[in-house]
Amino acid sequence: MPIQPIVTLSERQTLSEQVYNDLKEAIIAGDIAQGAKITEDELAKKYGISRGPLREALRRLESIRLLTKIPHAGMRVITLTPEMIEEIYIVREALEGMSARLAAERMTDEEIEALHLLLHRHANNIDKSDGKLYLQREGDLDFHFRIAQASNNQWLMDLLSSELYQLLRMCRHRTSQAPARPIKALAEHKQIVEAIASRDAELAEMLMRRHISGAWKTVKQLLNEELSEEIVESDQDNKTRH
Amino acid sequence: MPIQPIVTLSERQTLSEQVYNDLKEAIIAGDIAQGAKITEDELAKKYGISRGPLREALRRLESIRLLTKIPHAGMRVITLTPEMIEEIYIVREALEGMSARLAAERMTDEEIEALHLLLHRHANNIDKSDGKLYLQREGDLDFHFRIAQASNNQWLMDLLSSELYQLLRMCRHRTSQAPARPIKALAEHKQIVEAIASRDAELAEMLMRRHISGAWKTVKQLLNEELSEEIVESDQDNKTRH
DNA sequence: TTGGTAGAAATTGTCAACAAACTAATTTTA
DNA sequence: TAAAATTAGTTTGTTGACAATTTCTACCAA
Numbered sequence: 001m002p003i004q005p006i007v008t009l010s011e012r013q014t015l016s017e018q019v020y021n022d023l024k025e026a027i028i029a030g031d032i033a034q035g036a037k038i039t040e041d042e043l044a045k046k047y048g049i050s051r052g053p054l055r056e057a058l059r060r061l062e063s064i065r066l067l068t069k070i071p072h073a074g075m076r077v078i079t080l081t082p083e084m085i086e087e088i089y090i091v092r093e094a095l096e097g098m099s100a101r102l103a104a105e106r107m108t109d110e111e112i113e114a115l116h117l118l119l120h121r122h123a124n125n126i127d128k129s130d131g132k133l134y135l136q137r138e139g140d141l142d143f144h145f146r147i148a149q150a151s152n153n154q155w156l157m158d159l160l161s162s163e164l165y166q167l168l169r170m171c172r173h174r175t176s177q178a179p180a181r182p183i184k185a186l187a188e189h190k191q192i193v194e195a196i197a198s199r200d201a202e203l204a205e206m207l208m209r210r211h212i213s214g215a216w217k218t219v220k221q222l223l224n225e226e227l228s229e230e231i232v233e234s235d236q237d238n239k240t241r242h
Numbered sequence: 243m244p245i246q247p248i249v250t251l252s253e254r255q256t257l258s259e260q261v262y263n264d265l266k267e268a269i270i271a272g273d274i275a276q277g278a279k280i281t282e283d284e285l286a287k288k289y290g291i292s293r294g295p296l297r298e299a300l301r302r303l304e305s306i307r308l309l310t311k312i313p314h315a316g317m318r319v320i321t322l323t324p325e326m327i328e329e330i331y332i333v334r335e336a337l338e339g340m341s342a343r344l345a346a347e348r349m350t351d352e353e354i355e356a357l358h359l360l361l362h363r364h365a366n367n368i369d370k371s372d373g374k375l376y377l378q379r380e381g382d383l384d385f386h387f388r389i390a391q392a393s394n395n396q397w398l399m400d401l402l403s404s405e406l407y408q409l410l411r412m413c414r415h416r417t418s419q420a421p422a423r424p425i426k427a428l429a430e431h432k433q434i435v436e437a438i439a440s441r442d443a444e445l446a447e448m449l450m451r452r453h454i455s456g457a458w459k460t461v462k463q464l465l466n467e468e469l470s471e472e473i474v475e476s477d478q479d480n481k482t483r484h
Numbered sequence: 485t486t487g488g489t490a491g492a493a494a495t496t497g498t499c500a501a502c503a504a505a506c507t508a509a510t511t512t513t514a
Numbered sequence: 515t516a517a518a519a520t521t522a523g524t525t526t527g528t529t530g531a532c533a534a535t536t537t538c539t540a541c542c543a544a
Contacts, residue, residue, distance in 0.1 A: 012505090014313050014527065039495070050529045051496090052294070056301060063305035065397070071256050072496060072535050087397045090340065094398075098336035155307070155329045156336075159401075254535095256497065281525070292499045293526090314505050314526060 016053035020060050027066050027077055028170045038067065038075040064163045066170070080167075080174055082223050088167050089216035093209050095160055096144060100192060100208035103150035104201040111150055115193050118143060119186065126182050137172055140182075141165055143189055147196075147208075171219070175226070181218055188214070258295035262302050269308050269319055270412045280309065280317040306405045308412070322409075322416055324465050330409050331458035335451050337402055338386060342434060342450035344393035346443040353392055357435050360385060361428065368424050379414055382424075383407055385431055389438075389450075413461070417468070423460055430456070 023043075026032050044054045058075055061067045069075045078084075122139050148160040188211040195204035265285075268274045286296045300317055303309045311317045320326075349357075364381050390402040430453040437446040 016527080017313070041495075052528055052530095055298070055496095056527095059298060059301045060305070063302070071259070073537085074495070087395050090344070090395055091337070091397050091401070094336045094340035095333070098332065102332070153329050153332055155333050159333070258497080283525075294498055294500095297526095298497095315507090316525070 014053070015049050016056040016060075019047050019049060019054060020057040022047070023057060023061060024064075024066065024166065027061070028166060028173060030170075030173050032077055034077050034174070035079040036077045038077065064166060066166065078170075080171055082220070085171055085219065085223070086216065088164065088171065089212060089219070092164055092168070093212045093216075095156060095164065096148070096212055097205045097209040099148050099151040099153075099156055099160065100196070101201045101205035102153060102156075103147045104196045104199055104204040106152045107150040107196055111146070112193070112197050115143070115146060115196075118146070119189055119193060122182075122186055122189070126186065140185060141168065147192075150196075175219065175222055181215075185211070185215070256295070257291050258298040258302075261289050261291060261296060262299035264289070265299060265303060266306075266308065266408065269303070270408060270415060272412075272415050274319055276319050276416070277321040278319045280319065306408060308408065320412075322413055324462070327413055327461065327465070328458065330406065330413065331454060331461070334406055334410070335454045335458075337398060337406065338390070338454055339447045339451040341390050341393040341395075341398055341402065342438070343443045343447035344395060344398075345389045346438045346441055346446040348394045349389075349392040349438055353388070354435070354439050357385070357388060357438070360388070361431055361435060364424075364428055364431070368428065382427060383410065389434075392438075417461065417464055423457075427453070427457070 023032070038058065040051050040054055040058070044051045047054065058067060058069075062069050062075065066078055067075045068078055118139075122143075125139065145161060145165065148157050151157065188207065192204060192207045192211065195207055265274070280300065282293050282296055282300070286293045289296065300309060300311075304311050304317065308320055309317045310320055360381075364385075367381065387403060387407065390399050393399065430449065434446060434449045434453065437449055
């Protein structure tokens with residue numbers, strides 16, 4: 001599976017950054033498999049750069065937890081086990097809960113209005129084409145991202161947008177493409193916006209935490225089903241082999 | 243101010259790691275001033291290594307937010323403004339609150355017993371020598387670290403111990419060396435341990451969040467006092483100059 | 485067959501030189 | 515005199531070669 005060569009020569013981006021972005025998307029999309037071994041020389045040749053900037057890109061990918069490293073022994077793409085996904089949702093609940101609380105205190109009226117509009121668009125999308133799940137999913141992250149922004153806390157925003165949301169995107173690529181309960185999620189989003197609009201920080205945090213722990217329960221269910229399917233499949237494999 | 247040369251040749255540590263650790267401590271301790279410009283060549287010579295591994299160390303320091311970088315324009319040591327310190331305490335409240343909740347659910351009886359012992363030692367320290375504030379402070383972080391460990395959530399632990407606690411240590415070196423209300427803090431620690439011992443996750447989280455937001459209020463006060471003192475001092479400077 | 489040990493191959497860690505970009509000082513021009 | 519342009523100097527970005535370490539493989543012994 002060929003990774004796209006770098007073409008943005010006009011941009012004044014550093015090589016390391018370009019490769020960082022490309023690799024990030026490749027890992028999230030699954031073009032580079034989970035648990036895959038990363039060999040510097042190989043990747044450097046593939047991207048047509050030397051190992052120096054590549055190593056910097058890899059370090060950055062390590063810092064957002066997409067790669068794990070063992071000194072002298074190389075790097076591997078992260079493997080999203082169910083346990084790891086649970087960790088992500090737990091950290092997410094804590095951070096986004098706080099984010100919603102701060103948003104209720106600090107969000108401007110204009111931003112709240114924009115959020116309302118966003119939710120209306122989402123409602124339309126669900127009505128019209130409930131097949132476009134990818135869009136729906138990206139829309140979900142957009143909602144959460146705007147609240148993170150409104151928290152007015154740079155660190156919180158960074159943690160959420162440059163680390164957590166990337167991992168979430170990767171989870172979603174991995175999990176079966178089944179609809180992630182878009183109608184229920186939309187209703188919960190509306191509740192949260194209402195709490196923010198009425199400046200009820202306490203409630204906003206509570207609703208956001210419920211929203212996320214609810215999402216985790218759904219994902220957990222899906223993972224269990226997936227797991228049992230895999231077991232059935234491997235049983236069938238065994239049968240056909242005999 | 244000579245930074246120690248690398249002597250641990252017996253260790254199988256990579257040069258980059260050694261310099262990373264040394265630089266981390268130097269920044270936290272204030273041996274390298276806040277806002278100071280980092281020049282790769284200069285530091286590389288000081289440590290007797292080439293720029294390759296040094297750059298890797300710098301990247302890692304950037305990823306734990308001790309350095310900030312602008313492409314092509316160099317790196318600077320972070321400057322801890324009051325706003326930034328507030329951000330740290332807010333993120334801390336969210337993460338450690340969750341950490342305490344999980345600890346209440348998952349901590350083993352042995353670990354709880356060990357926590358009790360730790361608090362007794364702290365109580366003795368306060369009685370005997372209330373001058374040894376540094377020890378007291380490190381002890382405080384030790385308490386919080388153990389709870390983070392008990393959360394059994396690798397990501398949460400990493401965020402707290404390798405990022406947040408380092409920033410906190412830096413804040414404490416910066417803030418005036420006034421006692422950080424050790425007696426009140428100890429009482430609150432005891433409450434938290436009680437909640438964990440009785441497996442009351444809800445309460446443990448609430449108490450931890452209160453503990454941290456209370457600590458922030460104290461620190462905020464100190465920062466304000468410090469600020470007004472500085473203004474008075476600079477006024478005096480002006481007078482003496484005339 | 486199993487287990488362990490040497491050597492060979494592959495991979496990561498480190499270095500020093502070169503290229504590109506930015507900063508600052510000086511000169512030129514209006 | 516002040517603003518803009520140019521140029522020298524410094525600093526970061528990038529490269530390819532070399533050194534150190536690990537992993538693989540083949541071989542031997544039990």
